[in-house]
Amino acid sequence: MANKKKKSKNIVKDVSFKVVKATVKAILIYLIYFLLTSMLAPLFGLIPGFMESVEAFVAVYIVLMILSDITERTIFQCFFSAARALLFVAYLLLSMGNGVINASYENFSLTLNLTLFYMIALTLSLIGFARSILQAINFMNERTEATSGLQPPQQV
Numbered sequence: 001m002a003n004k005k006k007k008s009k010n011i012v013k014d015v016s017f018k019v020v021k022a023t024v025k026a027i028l029i030y031l032i033y034f035l036l037t038s039m040l041a042p043l044f045g046l047i048p049g050f051m052e053s054v055e056a057f058v059a060v061y062i063v064l065m066i067l068s069d070i071t072e073r074t075i076f077q078c079f080f081s082a083a084r085a086l087l088f089v090a091y092l093l094l095s096m097g098n099g100v101i102n103a104s105y106e107n108f109s110l111t112l113n114l115t116l117f118y119m120i121a122l123t124l125s126l127i128g129f130a131r132s133i134l135q136a137i138n139f140m141n142e143r144t145e146a147t148s149g150l151q152p153p154q155q156v
Contacts (some may be wrong), residue, residue, distance in 0.1 A: 022069035078136035
């Protein structure tokens with residue numbers, strides 16, 4: 001009986017710690033987003049619809065980050081991390097197109113070729129996706145080893 005009470009207190013403590021940790025991370029990410037958008041607001045005004053898509057991306061990214069943190073040490077953490085990496089890839093593909101941004105204002109025209117940044121960001125995101133898949137495989141492997149009793153011999 002005492003063991004069940006202790007275990008339930010530990011579960012409540014663990015879950016509350018995960019929620020607080022996820023909340024603090026979400027607040028920090030949102031503060032960074034808020035500071036960057038306030039500094040870059042004049043630039044975002046030149047590209048119509050860009051600010052709304054960034055807001056939607058940040059909201060979904062923060063939700064997936066919170067879900068990933070709350071489901072820590074479960075297989076669902078791997079799924080949410082993979083979804084977060086795929087969201088980043090999809091957002092880059094949809095927002096950047098071919099990696100060239102054109103902006104014009106009256107008689108001034110600006111063309112930015114961001115293909116190098118685009119490729120680096122996509123590569124890092126795909127590495128994050130592969131990491132999430134490998135974590136899921138490792139998680140399932142550890143579960144199988146623990147339930148089957150076939151532990152590898154310990155090194156002395």
